[in-house]
Amino acid sequence: MQDEIKYYSVSQYNESIRRFIDSVPECHDVHIKGEISNFKGATRGHLYFTLKDEESRINAVMFKSAADKLEFTPKDGDKVLIDGRISVYTVSGTYQVYCDRMVPDGRGDLLKKLEELKKKLEKEGLFDAAHKRPIPKYPMHIGVVTAPNKAAKSDIISTIKRRFPVCQVILFPAIVQGENAKDSIVSMIREANDPKYNLDTLIVGRGGGSIEDLWAFNEEDVARAIYNSRVPVISAVGHEVDFTIADFVADLRAPTPTGAAEMAVPNMSDLINTINNYQIRLNENIYNKIKLLRKELNNYKTSYVLSNPLATFEIKSQKLDSYIDRLNMYINNKITLDKTKLEHIKTNHILMHPEELFIKNKNSIELYINKLKLLNPLNVLSKGYSLVNDNGNLVKSINDVKINDELNIRVLDGYIISNVKGVDKK
Amino acid sequence: MKKKDLDGKKFEELMNELDSIVKELENGDADLEDSIKKYSEAMEIVKVCSDKLNNAEEQVNKILKSDGTLEDFNVSDEPQEEEE
Numbered sequence: 001m002q003d004e005i006k007y008y009s010v011s012q013y014n015e016s017i018r019r020f021i022d023s024v025p026e027c028h029d030v031h032i033k034g035e036i037s038n039f040k041g042a043t044r045g046h047l048y049f050t051l052k053d054e055e056s057r058i059n060a061v062m063f064k065s066a067a068d069k070l071e072f073t074p075k076d077g078d079k080v081l082i083d084g085r086i087s088v089y090t091v092s093g094t095y096q097v098y099c100d101r102m103v104p105d106g107r108g109d110l111l112k113k114l115e116e117l118k119k120k121l122e123k124e125g126l127f128d129a130a131h132k133r134p135i136p137k138y139p140m141h142i143g144v145v146t147a148p149n150k151a152a153k154s155d156i157i158s159t160i161k162r163r164f165p166v167c168q169v170i171l172f173p174a175i176v177q178g179e180n181a182k183d184s185i186v187s188m189i190r191e192a193n194d195p196k197y198n199l200d201t202l203i204v205g206r207g208g209g210s211i212e213d214l215w216a217f218n219e220e221d222v223a224r225a226i227y228n229s230r231v232p233v234i235s236a237v238g239h240e241v242d243f244t245i246a247d248f249v250a251d252l253r254a255p256t257p258t259g260a261a262e263m264a265v266p267n268m269s270d271l272i273n274t275i276n277n278y279q280i281r282l283n284e285n286i287y288n289k290i291k292l293l294r295k296e297l298n299n300y301k302t303s304y305v306l307s308n309p310l311a312t313f314e315i316k317s318q319k320l321d322s323y324i325d326r327l328n329m330y331i332n333n334k335i336t337l338d339k340t341k342l343e344h345i346k347t348n349h350i351l352m353h354p355e356e357l358f359i360k361n362k363n364s365i366e367l368y369i370n371k372l373k374l375l376n377p378l379n380v381l382s383k384g385y386s387l388v389n390d391n392g393n394l395v396k397s398i399n400d401v402k403i404n405d406e407l408n409i410r411v412l413d414g415y416i417i418s419n420v421k422g423v424d425k426k
Numbered sequence: 427m428k429k430k431d432l433d434g435k436k437f438e439e440l441m442n443e444l445d446s447i448v449k450e451l452e453n454g455d456a457d458l459e460d461s462i463k464k465y466s467e468a469m470e471i472v473k474v475c476s477d478k479l480n481n482a483e484e485q486v487n488k489i490l491k492s493d494g495t496l497e498d499f500n501v502s503d504e505p506q507e508e509e510e
Contacts, residue, residue, distance in 0.1 A: 138437040148489065157487060166478070168485035170496065191490065272479060274441075278448050279472050285451045286465045293458055 011090065018088035021095065027086040032058070032097060033105055036078045047074065051082065051097065059089075059096035066100050079105035110211060114218050118245060121220070126227050127248045133232040135252050135263065138271070139200030141168050142264055143192040143231065145185060148173035152207035152257040156236070159261030167265050170197055176206040181216030189225040189233075202229060203260045204246060205236030217244035226250055236260030381412040398423040432474040440478075444471045 008016075021027050034051035041047055045064030050057050060082065062070075074080065084099040121127065142160060146153050148171065157169050172192050175184040185204065192202050204226060206214070216222060217237045223245045226233045235250035236257040247253040254260030305311060350357055373379060377387070387410040388395040395401055401420045409416040432440065447468040451461060488496040 136438055138441060140437060161484070161487075165484040166482040169487040171487065171489040171499070173489060188490075268479065272476070275444075275472055275475050275479075278444050278468070281448050281452065282465055282468050282472070285448070286461060289458065289461050 010093070014088060014090035014093050017093075018090050021086065021088055030082075030084055030086050030097060032082045032084075034058075034080065034082070036074050036080055037076050039074060039076050047099075049074070049076075051080070059094055060084075060099055061089075061096055062099040062102060066102075070102060072104055074102065081105050106212070110215065110218075114245070117218065117220055117223075118248065121223055121245065121249065126223060131227070132251045135232050135234060136200040138164075138266060139167055139264060141170065141197065141199045143170050143172055143197060143199040143202040145172045145174050145188040145192060145202065145204045146206050146236075146257070147176045152205060152236070155207075155256075155258045156203055156205075156261045159258050160265050163262065163267045164265035164271075165268065170199070177209065177213045177216060182219040182221055185216055185219075186221050186225040189222075189229055193230050199231045201234060201264050202231040203234045203236055203254075203257075203264060204250070205234075205254070205257050205260060206238070207257060208239040208242065211242075214238050214242055214244055217246040219245070222246055223249045234260045234264055378412065381410065386411045386416075398425060432471060437475065437478060440471050440475050444468055444475065447471070 032051060034053050037050045037052055037057075039047070039049040045067055047062040047067050049060050051060045052058075062084075072078075080102050081104075082097060082099050083101040084097050086095055086097050088095045125131065144153065144156050146156065153171060157171070160167055160169055170192075172188040174188040175181045189202070189204060192199055204217075206217070214237055217235070226235070226246055226249045232251040234252045234254050235244070235246045236254040236259065237244045237246055238256075240255035240259075243253075252263060254263050300306060345351070381387070389408040389410070390401050390405050393400065395407065401407065401423065403420050403422065405420045407418050407420060409418060435443075447464050450456070451464055451468070456464065486498045487500065489499045491497050
């Protein structure tokens with residue numbers, strides 16, 4: 001039986017697989033998108049690389065003739081769109097894609113542009129928090145720049161109506177995708193800034209879509225229009241995961257159009273609650289204040305002084321009494337003291353017996369008289385002494401007289417007139 | 427403040443004023459006369475705000491037409507379309 005089995009070489013097998021694959025029409029004209037990795041540019045101008053996505057990979061080759069027509073220089077990480085065919089490289093027994101044309105995947109390109117613009121505007125300060133204006137809490141007029149016939153519009157408007165029906169919505173219909181979107185959005189943002197609309201807040205956005213669909217909101221002109229908007233802007237582009245330049249430059253970014261409406265207006269019932277709460281707080285405050293004051297007033301009312309208005313008077317009157325008492329006591333003491341002194345003086349011995357004083361004085365006068373009597377020169381004369389005067393001068397020495405002087409000699413009972421006959425010194 | 431002045435103010439201004447008066451009354455120790463004056467003022471604002479909310483008719487929404495005029499429009503009148 002062995003003879004009946006035919007064995008083929010590897011080359012033969014690979015060759016027949018190649019022929020089989022080449023015969024499949026689906027492999028003649030393939031269009032693949034993926035990311036370049038393991039990129040090698042061979043010296044002869046052929047390009048070899050792997051094309052991959054998150055889950056799988058395929059080898060790729062681009063021959064020089066096709067590579068020469070490339071409008072960009074591919075490198076690892078580039079996302080590309082490839083037109084070509086699939087065939088087998090028999091040498092290694094692998095199938096691979098032979099690229100005829102390769103262009104950067106527009107999306108990757110867009111993202112790159114987006115990154116660049118984002119950096120530029122960020123550097124310019126368009127995203128600075130300092131430029132963000134506060135969103136009015138209770139807007140009465142809201143402008144919405146969005147597509148007129150899209151769900152986003154009804155989401156926004158019905159949400160505003162439901163939450164805060166007193167707020168008026170003015171819709172500024174804009175083209176939100178495609179070539180004209182950018183200019184349309186910019187002109188509507190400018191229009192909405194006209195003071196005649198008196199807008200408090202402006203919502204700019206659209207519903208979800210692909211990055212290409214949302215692209216207008218990544219345009220520089222739109223970013224600048226939002227930045228220059230006098231009316232504060234809430235951006236509402238796509239879904240929660242979508243971030244556009246408009247979101248970065250807006251004063252507030254809402255995750256979705258409905259979210260924007262919720263952020264833009266308060267809930268009516270919450271607001272009424274808030275106002276009621278203020279009212280309650282006011283009433284409580286004033287009630288408590290009055291209660292407190294009333295209590296203080298009561299304290300005063302029941303105070304001793306106010307409840308016994310005479311009390312202060314009494315205290316003072318009492319004091320006065322005590323002063324009077326003290327004064328009286330002082331005076332009385334003084335009088336008593338003086339009286340005692342007076343009594344004492346009155347009972348003095350001399351005063352009681354004034355004649356004693358007379359007698360005493362009389363005695364001493366007599367004593368003096370006697371003394372004076374003793375001293376009286378006439379007394380001496382009575383004892384036989386005499387006084388000799390020479391011309392009025394009392395003679396005390398022989399030198400006081402001259403011969404023949406007339407001497408007047410005083411004796412007790414008269415004068416003797418004589419003349420000096422001579423002197424004799426003792 | 428007169429009611430007329432209050433009516434002319436923006437809702438947000440009124441709410442801010444209300445908030446600051448309430449806080450002032452709660453934190454400060456104003457005398458009774460002043461407190462009552464502020465209280466009356468705040469109550470006036472409460473009334474004006476409540477009136478604004480309760481008595482305001484539901485606003486008619488407008489859409490800007492291509493000729494630059496505003497036209498009434500109502501969301502519920504239109505068939506809902508799905509986003510592309």
